[in-house]
Amino acid sequence: MRLLYFAWVKEKTGIAAEDVDVPGDVGTVAELIAWLKTRGPEFANAFDRAEVIRAAIDQAHARHDAQIGGAHEIAFFPPVTGG
């Protein structure tokens, strides 16, 4: 599964994109975040305030309770500030 990070989430993780093998018991966006936080201090810090981080599954906005099964690309980013 490809993971993408944007804006300050990217700065905190230190990477823009990576391909990961997600454990089989990770079923939702929230569970994916919980797993990511165990991958090191950068990830624990980036996802510390998980409630403010937005997610997208295959380039469409997704809630934290959304299922990630079958997704190719999951992105994490702060609330958007364009316009």
Place this chain on the structure above:
Amino acid sequence: MIRVQTEDFDIGAEIAALKADRTDIGAIVSFTGTVRDQAGQATGKVTEMTLEHYPGMTEAELARIEKEAQAHWPLQASLIIHRTGTLKPGDNIVLVVTASEHRDAAFDAAKFLMDYLKTSAPFWKRETGPQGSKWVEAKATDDEAAMRWSARKDAAE
């Protein structure tokens, strides 16, 4: 039509292209968002703004909200242009143009497009000033502006 680009845009040329040889359009509304220097504000002066985005999803979201506007108002044409990269105070950031037979649809659809773009299109602004640079925080008032439209649509349905 939607476009995401680093280059500037010419508002007059964009409106002229949208009209082209059409004679059925009665109302054209345009909104342009520009970079403010915010001089004199407590947050400090802005000398530069960098816009990051999510290539692929940005285009998908802009196309989705444009389609939604076209479904709710009798628009004859619409255009959304959003710039990315590094901009200076005074530079253009975003252009929304809507065309309809009558002004109400054009005004309302233009506001709807901007309100939704602000809360759903994956762009992030980073402002730089003499004190350093920081990511711009999302405003609750932007969420409320977008929410008003869904409340209005629910009432209409």
